[in-house]
Amino acid sequence: MKKLIYLLLVSLLLTGCNEKGTHIENTTTHDTVPLEKTLDSNEHVKLAVALLHEEDLIVGIRVNTFSRFQKKKIAKKINKELKKEYPDLEVTVSADSKVLLETDKLIKKGDSKNYQKKIDDIKSIAKEQT
Amino acid sequence: MKNGVLTFSSMPSLYSTGVTAGPLEKKKSVFAEQFDKVYEDERCDLPTNEHGHKQLMYDAVMIALSKEKKTIDKIDFFLTGDLVNQMTPSSFTAHELGIPYIGMFAACATSVSSMITAALLADAEQARWLIAGSSSQHNAIERQFRYPLEYGSQKGATCQWTVTAAGAVLIGQHKEGNPSICCATVGKVVDMGMTDPLNMGAAMAPAAMETLSCHLKGHKKTIDDYDTIITGDLGSNGFKIFKALANESGLSHTKNFRDAGEEFYGNDPSFNAGASGSGCSAAVFLSDVYKKLQKREYKRVLLIATGALLSPLTYQQGDSIPCIAHAIEVTMDGVSVN
Amino acid sequence: MISIYITSFIVGGLICVIGQLLMDVAKLTPAHTLCSLVVAGSILDGFGLYEPLIDFAGAGATIPITSFGNALTHGALAEAEKHGLIGVVTGMFEVTSSGISAAIIFGLIGALLFTSKGNV
Amino acid sequence: MEQEKYAHLEKELSPKTPILKNVIKAFLVGGLICLIGQFIALFYITYFDFTERTASNPTVATMIFISMLLTGFGLYKKISQFGGAGASVPITGFGNAVVSSAIEHKSEGYVLGVGGNMFKLAGSVILFGVFSAFIVALIKTILVKFGVVSW
Numbered sequence: 001m002k003k004l005i006y007l008l009l010v011s012l013l014l015t016g017c018n019e020k021g022t023h024i025e026n027t028t029t030h031d032t033v034p035l036e037k038t039l040d041s042n043e044h045v046k047l048a049v050a051l052l053h054e055e056d057l058i059v060g061i062r063v064n065t066f067s068r069f070q071k072k073k074i075a076k077k078i079n080k081e082l083k084k085e086y087p088d089l090e091v092t093v094s095a096d097s098k099v100l101l102e103t104d105k106l107i108k109k110g111d112s113k114n115y116q117k118k119i120d121d122i123k124s125i126a127k128e129q130t
Numbered sequence: 131m132k133n134g135v136l137t138f139s140s141m142p143s144l145y146s147t148g149v150t151a152g153p154l155e156k157k158k159s160v161f162a163e164q165f166d167k168v169y170e171d172e173r174c175d176l177p178t179n180e181h182g183h184k185q186l187m188y189d190a191v192m193i194a195l196s197k198e199k200k201t202i203d204k205i206d207f208f209l210t211g212d213l214v215n216q217m218t219p220s221s222f223t224a225h226e227l228g229i230p231y232i233g234m235f236a237a238c239a240t241s242v243s244s245m246i247t248a249a250l251l252a253d254a255e256q257a258r259w260l261i262a263g264s265s266s267q268h269n270a271i272e273r274q275f276r277y278p279l280e281y282g283s284q285k286g287a288t289c290q291w292t293v294t295a296a297g298a299v300l301i302g303q304h305k306e307g308n309p310s311i312c313c314a315t316v317g318k319v320v321d322m323g324m325t326d327p328l329n330m331g332a333a334m335a336p337a338a339m340e341t342l343s344c345h346l347k348g349h350k351k352t353i354d355d356y357d358t359i360i361t362g363d364l365g366s367n368g369f370k371i372f373k374a375l376a377n378e379s380g381l382s383h384t385k386n387f388r389d390a391g392e393e394f395y396g397n398d399p400s401f402n403a404g405a406s407g408s409g410c411s412a413a414v415f416l417s418d419v420y421k422k423l424q425k426r427e428y429k430r431v432l433l434i435a436t437g438a439l440l441s442p443l444t445y446q447q448g449d450s451i452p453c454i455a456h457a458i459e460v461t462m463d464g465v466s467v468n
Numbered sequence: 469m470i471s472i473y474i475t476s477f478i479v480g481g482l483i484c485v486i487g488q489l490l491m492d493v494a495k496l497t498p499a500h501t502l503c504s505l506v507v508a509g510s511i512l513d514g515f516g517l518y519e520p521l522i523d524f525a526g527a528g529a530t531i532p533i534t535s536f537g538n539a540l541t542h543g544a545l546a547e548a549e550k551h552g553l554i555g556v557v558t559g560m561f562e563v564t565s566s567g568i569s570a571a572i573i574f575g576l577i578g579a580l581l582f583t584s585k586g587n588v
Numbered sequence: 589m590e591q592e593k594y595a596h597l598e599k600e601l602s603p604k605t606p607i608l609k610n611v612i613k614a615f616l617v618g619g620l621i622c623l624i625g626q627f628i629a630l631f632y633i634t635y636f637d638f639t640e641r642t643a644s645n646p647t648v649a650t651m652i653f654i655s656m657l658l659t660g661f662g663l664y665k666k667i668s669q670f671g672g673a674g675a676s677v678p679i680t681g682f683g684n685a686v687v688s689s690a691i692e693h694k695s696e697g698y699v700l701g702v703g704g705n706m707f708k709l710a711g712s713v714i715l716f717g718v719f720s721a722f723i724v725a726l727i728k729t730i731l732v733k734f735g736v737v738s739w
Contacts (some may be wrong), residue, residue: 067470070521095523098639125639156588172586178695269586276690279584280659280666281709282675283498283682284491284610286564287603323591324598332598371601378597480622480678481615487673487693488614492607498705499709503716505677510717514724517729522641527625530644532618532652532677533713539590540721548729549739560718570649571683571710574656575690579702582660 025107026052027115034085035059044074049103053115057086058122059093060100071095094126134316134346142252143308145300148193150186151409152268152294159405160396164417165295166193172241172269183212183219183267186296188226191261191417194298205229208259209247210298211264213239220265223271229261237437238363239317241297241412242456244365245433248301249311249458263416265296266407275327275442284432288329288464290365290406292437297412299420307462309423314350314458315374317341321452327438329446331368331403336437337453338364339375341434345457353381353412357428360419361455362411362435363391365403366396390414405426411435423462429459478527479521483532502533509534513541539564610672617671621678624650655683660691671703686707 022039024032030052032068038060039048044067050059059078063071081092094100103121106115149165156168160449167189169175174189187210195202208229210220210245215232220282224231236243244262251257266393271292277283292391304310324333338361364372368390376384387467394414395406415433422428436455483505490501509532512518518538522529529535540560547559561568604631605719628650656681658664664684677679685693693701731737 065475066524068475068524071523072519096639096641098633098643110708121637124638152586272586273692277709278663278688280665280684280688280691282584282659282665282681282688284669284672284676286605322594322598324595329602332602336594365480367602371598374597374601432569473623474589476625477619477627480625481674482669483621484614484618484677485675486610487618487677488611489607489621491673492605492610494648498673499712500672502681502713503679506713507715507720510724510734514728522644522709526640527621527629527647528619528622530629530647531622531625531680533679533682536679536713536716537720538684540717541724544721544725545728545739548725551728553729556722556729560725563593564717566618566645567648567679567682568714570652571686572706574652574683574697575686575706576702578656578660578687578696579694581695583694584688587662587736 006107021046023104023107024050027112028052028054030086030089030099031068035082038064038078038081038085042074042078044071045078047100049100049107051107051115051119052089053119055088055090056119056123057082057089057090057091058099058103058119058126060097060103061093061095062097063095076126092123092126096126098117099126132316133217133348134344136246136250136260136314136316137349138253138311138313140253140255141304141310141312142249142301142320143303143305143310144208144420145302145305145308146194146197147420148190148197148298149413149417150190150296151398151413152186154268155293155295155413155437158395158401159293160393161418164421165413166190166417169227173450175401176179179267179269179273180214181414182294183214183265183270184222186267186294187219187223187263187265187293189297190263190265190298191223191227191447194261194263194300198300200259200300202227202229203346205261206260206349207232207248207260207454208250209244209260209262211232211235211244211454213237213266213292213410214216215276219267219270229360234264236454236456237402237409237439238266238411239435239437239454239456240408241415242314242433242435243364245299245301245311245458246314246316246456252301252303253436260301261297261298262301264327264412265409266292266294268292268294268407269361269458271407286328287402288331288365288367289402290330290404291395291401293405293410293413294415295407295409297409299416309376309420309460312459312461314343315341315348315456317344317455317457318450319389319454321450323447324449325445325450326439327451329367330406330438330451331425332371333367333368333438334364334449334453334455335368335371337455338372338434338436341455341457342348342376342432345459349459351388353383354392355430356430358386358388358419359414359432359434360388360390362389362433362437363393363404363406364389365406365438367403368436407411407435417463419460426462427446429463430459433458433460472526475525477513479526479528480531483528485533502570505534506537509537510541511537513538516523518542534562536567537568613670614672614674614677617667617674618677619674621651621674621680623676651678651680652683655680657686659684659687664688682710682713715721
């Protein structure tokens with residue numbers, strides 16, 4: 001019994017330090033370097049998927065295990081930072097895994113004609129949770 | 131001063147017994163083979179638990195009667211009780227039987243209190259034939275005193291399982307060769323301040339001890355006069371405490387002590403401390419003990435049935451659990467030692 | 469992604485451990501234990517502490533009964549933010565309705581489908 | 589014998605509650621139920637339009653549905669006997685309290701029996717949840733009004 005708990009704790013610690021990943025899809029002429037830099041430099045972010053399309057920038061992030069307590073604050077902070085970098089874009093940053101999942105799906109599909117409709121969906125989802 | 135101590139000079143006899151039990155008891159009880167009838171359905175194929183409860187008692191009475199080839203109209207009194215609100219299963223049984231009926235309530239001690247009353251009536255020559263007994267049905271009682279059956283609550287090691295069983299005994303004037311009631315002790319209500327309704331054995335043990343010492347003193351007996359002293363449903367925990375109390379009060383040993391509740395399910399841990407319910411003592415006294423008396427394995431026994439006189443209302447209002455124990459002495463010897 | 473399962477298991481398990489301690493050490497009845505936990509969840513939300521726990525542990529924080537107190541308080545607070553004091557009363561079931569409505573509906577369906585059995 | 593003396597004797601002889609064992613079992617069962625809940629939540633997030641936060645509503649409903657089945661087939665009381673608080677603290681325990689009361693009181697009819705007794709056990713949880721939510725929200729709203737704290 002105690003071994004089992006020990007095992008769980010160890011695996012918890014291990015999964016806490018997974019490798020970082022950032023995936024960015026850009027259909028606009030904006031420069032993605034500051035975006036990448038912002039996401040990579042944030043120590044809490046474990047995984048991020050970003051999509052720039054027309055007037056929108058959507059970022060779904062996953063934070064480290066113990067950063068999840070403040071994941072809303074982290075998302076807000078990144079949102080603020082990105083707004084500074086991309087003042088002419090509508091920035092949506094969410095730590096909700098649904099946003100990450102949907103954005104990822106959208107990018108993988110690669111069907112750029114349907115982007116706008118889906119992006120609106122994701123934005124409304126992201127709004128719903130705050 | 132009688133102080134609850136009774137002697138029956140005419141020594142009314144037990145003529146026959148009827149014991150019925152539910153399907154779980156058939157599977158799990160060590161006494162299952164000695165029961166006269168066991169049901170495949172926990173409600174005896176009737177729509178409600180309370181109807182099943184009534185059927186248990188009714189069939190027990192009919193079995194006891196049929197063994198002696200007696201008919202209902204020969205019976206003068208029917209004394210019984212159970213644990214359901216206002217004792218409706220017993221009253222409904224009495225309605226179905228149509229025998230003059232006195233409802234008895236002493237919680238799980240009803241098996242003995244009804245036998246004492248029957249013996250008194252027979253001894254006073256107010257009745258030729260009487261039926262005494264008690265019954266309980268797990269589902270109906272559980273819902274009455276605890277939670278809905280399917281509600282998940284963790285039961286501790288002191289919890290007892292209410293049995294589905296009924297026992298009825300036909301009592302009449304003294305007959306040589308039959309187990310006979312020579313004396314009895316009506317107990318006082320004892321409250322030792324126990325408040326845990328899931329540890330009834332501990333609440334009832336002092337009442338059993340009180341009645342035992344009263345009986346021994348009142349009838350000038352020692353525990354060695356008995357082949358066995360069997361308590362009703364103290365359960366393994368209550369029985370342990372009862373034996374400790376007996377030792378403390380100066381009784382030399384407790385090796386001839388038995389407890390029906392502890393033995394009922396053969397120490398199966400899934401029943402925690404064992405069995406309880408007014409059917410438990412009745413079923414064991416009127417099957418195992420009665421048969422051992424008939425076979426003369428036992429010559430003199432003391433039956434002490436214990437009852438916890440609580441209701442869900444009283445313990446929720448924070449009252450402690452008052453308990454009672456009644457003792458009845460049954461012997462195969464022709465003459466009372468008194 | 470795996471870590472959310474581990475945190476939900478551990479946090480959910482720990483909340484149950486608190487419940488078990490309330491029952492075994494503090495000798496509370498199951499009903500008292502559950503009420504205490506619900507009140508605790510509600511107070512935690514008053515301090516804004518329960519939502520981060522949900523972010524951390526997911527179902528580990530939303531499945532235990534403490535989340536019921538949290539959701540009630542959360543609904544009340546959200547409505548109070550919009551409509552002032554009156555929202556405290558009106559917003560309460562905004563978030564929690566699913567648990568209670570599911571319990572009522574499945575309770576009735578359960579009663580239609582099943583009868584209780586007195587087995588071990 | 590004195591009540592106090594007897595209470596002492598009773599305490600000495602009655603079996604002790606195996607607290608450590610119970611706590612470990614509660615942890616495992618409670619954790620497992622929450623883990624199942626997490627899987628269900630993931631299912632709703634992946635295949636339906638629910639976010640992490642909104643998925644908790646259908647998850648709770650599904651858990652209560654599972655609890656209804658387990659209660660009806662007589663399994664929930666076994667889980668509870670093993671897991672103790674691990675089975676009664678999760679929302680499934682709330683479901684079990686409601687469903688078991690409803691099933692038990694079916695014999696008195698659907699209006700007086702099921703309707704009248706469904707919340708016999710779970711009602712107090714709702715009462716204290718609502719009452720404490722009311723007090724907490726009231727205090728916080730007043731504090732915000734006076735500028736002591738912010739939302």
